[in-house]
Amino acid sequence: MISVTNLTKFHGSQRVLNGVSLTVNRGEVTALVGPSGGGKSTLLRCINGLETFQSGGVEVAGNKLAGGPTHDSRVLQKLRLSVGMVFQQFHLFPHMSVLDNVMSGPLYALKQKRGEAEATARKLLDRVGLKEKADARPANLSGGQQQRVAIARTLAVKPLAVLFDEPTSALDPQMAKEVLAVMRDLAADGQTMIVVTHDMDFAERATVVHLMQAGEIVKSGPPAEILKEHR
Amino acid sequence: MKKLPSCRRFALALLLLSLPALATAQEKKPLRWGTDPTGGAPYIYRDKTGEYTGFEFELAEYLAEKLDRKSVLVEGDWANLPQQLKKPADVENGVDIILNGYELRKDLAAKYGVTRPYYVYRLTLMASKESDTTTWDDLPGKSVGVLGGSAAHRYVKKRYGRTVDLKTNPDVANVMKLVNDRRMDATVQDSPAATYFLSEYGGLKGVGEPVQAGDLPGYYVIYYRKSDVELGKALDGALSAGLRDGTFKKIYSQKKYDLWNADQEALLPTLDKPWPPENLPAEESPWPDLIEELLLSAGMTVFLAVTSFPLAMAIGLTVALGRVYGVRLVSIPLGIYVEVIRGTPLLLQLFFLYYVIPEMLLNTERDWFIWLAKEISPLRAGILGLAINYSAYEAENYRAGLLAIPKGQMEAALALGMSRRTAIRRVVVPQAWRIVIPPVTNDFIALFKDTAACSILFVTELTRKYNELFNFNRDLVIELAFLTAGLYLAMSYPLALLARRLERRLAGGKGGHP
Numbered sequence: 001m002i003s004v005t006n007l008t009k010f011h012g013s014q015r016v017l018n019g020v021s022l023t024v025n026r027g028e029v030t031a032l033v034g035p036s037g038g039g040k041s042t043l044l045r046c047i048n049g050l051e052t053f054q055s056g057g058v059e060v061a062g063n064k065l066a067g068g069p070t071h072d073s074r075v076l077q078k079l080r081l082s083v084g085m086v087f088q089q090f091h092l093f094p095h096m097s098v099l100d101n102v103m104s105g106p107l108y109a110l111k112q113k114r115g116e117a118e119a120t121a122r123k124l125l126d127r128v129g130l131k132e133k134a135d136a137r138p139a140n141l142s143g144g145q146q147q148r149v150a151i152a153r154t155l156a157v158k159p160l161a162v163l164f165d166e167p168t169s170a171l172d173p174q175m176a177k178e179v180l181a182v183m184r185d186l187a188a189d190g191q192t193m194i195v196v197t198h199d200m201d202f203a204e205r206a207t208v209v210h211l212m213q214a215g216e217i218v219k220s221g222p223p224a225e226i227l228k229e230h231r
Numbered sequence: 232m233k234k235l236p237s238c239r240r241f242a243l244a245l246l247l248l249s250l251p252a253l254a255t256a257q258e259k260k261p262l263r264w265g266t267d268p269t270g271g272a273p274y275i276y277r278d279k280t281g282e283y284t285g286f287e288f289e290l291a292e293y294l295a296e297k298l299d300r301k302s303v304l305v306e307g308d309w310a311n312l313p314q315q316l317k318k319p320a321d322v323e324n325g326v327d328i329i330l331n332g333y334e335l336r337k338d339l340a341a342k343y344g345v346t347r348p349y350y351v352y353r354l355t356l357m358a359s360k361e362s363d364t365t366t367w368d369d370l371p372g373k374s375v376g377v378l379g380g381s382a383a384h385r386y387v388k389k390r391y392g393r394t395v396d397l398k399t400n401p402d403v404a405n406v407m408k409l410v411n412d413r414r415m416d417a418t419v420q421d422s423p424a425a426t427y428f429l430s431e432y433g434g435l436k437g438v439g440e441p442v443q444a445g446d447l448p449g450y451y452v453i454y455y456r457k458s459d460v461e462l463g464k465a466l467d468g469a470l471s472a473g474l475r476d477g478t479f480k481k482i483y484s485q486k487k488y489d490l491w492n493a494d495q496e497a498l499l500p501t502l503d504k505p506w507p508p509e510n511l512p513a514e515e516s517p518w519p520d521l522i523e524e525l526l527l528s529a530g531m532t533v534f535l536a537v538t539s540f541p542l543a544m545a546i547g548l549t550v551a552l553g554r555v556y557g558v559r560l561v562s563i564p565l566g567i568y569v570e571v572i573r574g575t576p577l578l579l580q581l582f583f584l585y586y587v588i589p590e591m592l593l594n595t596e597r598d599w600f601i602w603l604a605k606e607i608s609p610l611r612a613g614i615l616g617l618a619i620n621y622s623a624y625e626a627e628n629y630r631a632g633l634l635a636i637p638k639g640q641m642e643a644a645l646a647l648g649m650s651r652r653t654a655i656r657r658v659v660v661p662q663a664w665r666i667v668i669p670p671v672t673n674d675f676i677a678l679f680k681d682t683a684a685c686s687i688l689f690v691t692e693l694t695r696k697y698n699e700l701f702n703f704n705r706d707l708v709i710e711l712a713f714l715t716a717g718l719y720l721a722m723s724y725p726l727a728l729l730a731r732r733l734e735r736r737l738a739g740g741k742g743g744h745p
């Protein structure tokens with residue numbers, strides 16, 4: 001469903017990704033681990049087209065991105081509707097209520113009617129345990145609550161896959177737990193996802209783990225195998 | 232024996248002491264005369280060689296010679312020339328007399344010394360040769376240009392009230408040109424200016440008969456300080472002599488002026504009568520009228536501000552978006568636009584919009600462009616000019632606002648599948664808007680005061696009206712000035728309060744980004 005082939009990306013003269021290939025099947029949870037600066041974030045950003053790359057290819061649900069200075073904006077938009085992204089810093093929209101944040105994708109990207117969008121949004125808020133915060137402003141929520149809203153916002157457009165870039169790194173352990181619980185719940189439901197994480201408990205339950213180092217996937221395999229050595 | 236040398240020494244000392252005195256006696260005392268050379272021909276203007284000429288210029292030269300003084304031209308703004316008599320003559324811009332088409336008026340004669348007339352003018356109505364204006368009675372419904380604060384201004388205002396669209400402007404030549412180009416319907420001018428411009432502009436015609444401006448003939452007189460009694464007498468003597476011995480006739484009949492007529496002949500018999508005449512008609516308006524006029528023009532000020540500012544905001548936002556998100560082909564020209572507009576004065580931009588661009592359009596001689604040129608009315612040019620001027624500042628405000636929004640906001644919106652355009656509209660702009668509200672409100676207050684610049688375009692807003700009213704009501708100069716300033720303050724202070732409240736609410740209310 002997601003396939004990355006021989007992806008190479010430079011920042012200036014620095015080779016950030018060096019021929020990365022990766023396949024993700026429907027319903028799989030893929031964990032990306034590795035030392036800082038290894039290129040994990042960059043890989044995720046290439047997969048949903050936030051970055052361009054020099055060569056290789058990305059394909060998500062039939063939408064193909066190739067190397068070059070720009071991407072075709074129509075392909076990009078279709079691709080992004082099938083692959084959502086959750087950021088380390090949440091990036092909620094501060095001028096909207098929690099409910100409006102969750103509705104923003106359906107309303108402005110899918111052009112749904114308000115009633116339909118609101119019903120979905122409330123259901124999702126319930127799912128992440130924040131039903132009663134619908135009218136709150138993001139600024140008045142804790143970090144863990146904000147990240148859960150961000151997850152609900154991403155799910156609202158019903159993406160085939162979700163990319164998580166260190167979703168709990170900005171949170172203290174208690175709040176991280178709340179967020180991880182939600183993510184486990186999603187995984188159990190068969191949501192396809194790629195998760196960059198330093199949380200070994202979460203990585204242990206992944207379908208596959210890839211170890212990234214200096215722009216390359218140096219090892220791939222079941223969690224037990226990879227994580228043992230990584231530690 | 233000893234006495235003689237000492238006597239000689241004394242005489243020598245006396246001689247030496249008196250030398251500087253002799254020198255000053257040879258250098259004539261100046262006769263500083265106040266005039267506004269921009270008022271133009273035929274009063275005072277520069278000829279083809281760049282030298283000053285004009286019938287008033289020649290008159291001043293004549294008077295200085297008669298009084299055995301040296302003529303010194305002192306430039307001033309026409310409407311404010313009488314004020315220059317309030318300062319001493321020997322300071323910068325100080326004058327002994329003002330001589331510039333000022334008519335005999337009760338309020339001025341009460342404050343200043345006034346000479347016998349040097350010319351009798353009438354008011355001439357002029358229109359384009361192709362215009363359907365053929366009598367004075369055709370004026371209602373038309374736009375009529377006059378020199379702000381002049382007798383013509385007062386005459387038209389009194390005779391036609393609000394039935395004509397009165398356009399006041401400090402520059403006669405501009406008005407004539409606009410009528411000539413059919414961008415204005417008609418103009419009423421003092422007969423000397425009319426005579427000159429009728430021969431200058433082929434497209435103009437005199438309409439009907441020239442009329443007398445008031446109950447008395449229109450007397451051009453010279454004003455001086457009330458305390459300068461001797462100067463007044465000397466001037467009257469010189470004026471009477473010039474009229475009697477034919478000097479004036481010789482000056483006025485020159486072909487370039489063509490000003491001598493029966494009205495001037497009729498001055499001769501009045502020279503034996505007392506001057507000034509008793510019971511000059513009072514001209515000033517009652518307070519309720521003045522206040523009503525000021526309030527109406529304050530309404531125009533508000534109208535200019537509330538129409539031009541939203542336009543400025545819209546243009547500014549468009550420019551800012553183009554600069555921040557556009558490709559270089561878009562962002563570079565927009566950057567130039569902002570710098571050009573910010574780097575040139577508002578007054579100049581208004582001139583461009585109202586005079587230069589229509590002139591260029593007319594010169595194309597294409598129907599569509601000519602139509603467009605005639606559609607550029609003073610009000611439209613004013614609103615557009617303010618909007619364009621402020622759009623540059625608004626663009627900079629918005630640009631700063633857009634750049635202040637963290638990159639993650641745009642990325643989050645894109646990741647949800649929004650198009651760039653939707654992300655800008657739904658996510659970035661609303662947040663930037665909050666940041667820019669305080670500077671934008673401040674700019675609105677600034678624009679509010681800058682509407683005064685439209686007064687150069689015949690738009691009768693508050694400042695223009697103040698200029699007109701104090702001209703007609705010289706005794707109320709101070710009261711009118713305070714009233715006008717008070718009106719501006721009454722309109723802008725609530726805005727300032729609002730700005731401060733918004734600022735406080737935005738600063739305290741919400742902590743923005745995670």
Ligand SMILES: Nc1ncnc2c1ncn2[C@@H]1O[C@H](COP(=O)(O)OP(=O)(O)OP(=O)(O)O)[C@@H](O)[C@H]1O
Nearest residue numbers: 011012014016034035036037038039040041042043
């Ligand atoms: N915009 C950029 N400009 C220049 N270099 C960049 C940019 N973004 C990332 N890099 C560089 O690319 C390399 C990979 O960065 P990336 O953020 O993908 O690593 P990471 O594996 O996500 O690390 P971390 O665990 O710290 O998040 C780093 O050396 C980083 O300095």
Ligand SMILES: [Mg+2]
Nearest residue numbers: 040041042166
């Ligand atoms: Mg990273």
